[in-house]
Amino acid sequence: MSRIRFSDFERIVFFTGAGMSAESGIPTYRGKGGIWAEYDYEDYACQRAFDRDPERVWDFHDRRRAAVRACEPNDGHRVVTAVQERRPGTLVVTQNIDGMHQRAGAAVTAELHGSLWRVRCDADEIVRDDDTVPMTPRKCSCGGYWRPDIVWFEDSLDHRVVCRAREALEACDLLVSIGTSAVVYPAAELPRIAVQRGAVTVEINLEDTPLSHLYQHRLRGKASDVLAELNR
């Protein structure tokens, strides 16, 4: 294990993907048991599917809300929160929509792909937090369906969120990428910013990814185990 000590850094960014929540029992998207192995995103996670059959999309998201609600943050989430508490310059940029970092007490600078726990009415331009399981009511007072405030396939990311993430990665002196397959753009591109700025870079994953070559330290193992080692 390379001797990376969080205490040696002032501005740490944790850049997390679904593997961060795997040990909480939340399925990842790809790989064995992944969500996209069971569900076709074209039917459940894109605007066309929602326009075609909002009830079916909400049924899917209610199942995900119930599943995530039944899970707890894991030791890896708790290490991220503990580092943020000890080193206030620590930021979290996540691709995850599960809200687990927040449930573990961490402040999240950017939820790149939105949140399972926020909904919006595009007609009324309203966005609001909502943690009802199942989500009710499904319709806004205007009569239109509330839409999960999630960045679906073919959606653009919120440029304000991307700006916050870019600023974090431009300023960091340590980037710790955790549990992402690095195949979904533009999110996958962001760690390159920290590399170009000369930050120390760490990739925590069970296996190599297409962007592993970018990282100076490639630590292989479960997120909570590796983070516990780094946090000693």
Ligand code: APR
């Ligand atoms: N510890 C560390 N890494 C893990 C663990 C674990 N316990 N379990 C799985 N992983 C790794 C896998 O090896 C894989 O590289 O986590 C990664 C999960 O990859 P994906 O399922 O593709 O998740 P992610 O990279 O977050 O997906 C990006 O794709 O579907 C969209 O919007 C969705 O935000 C998501 C985006």
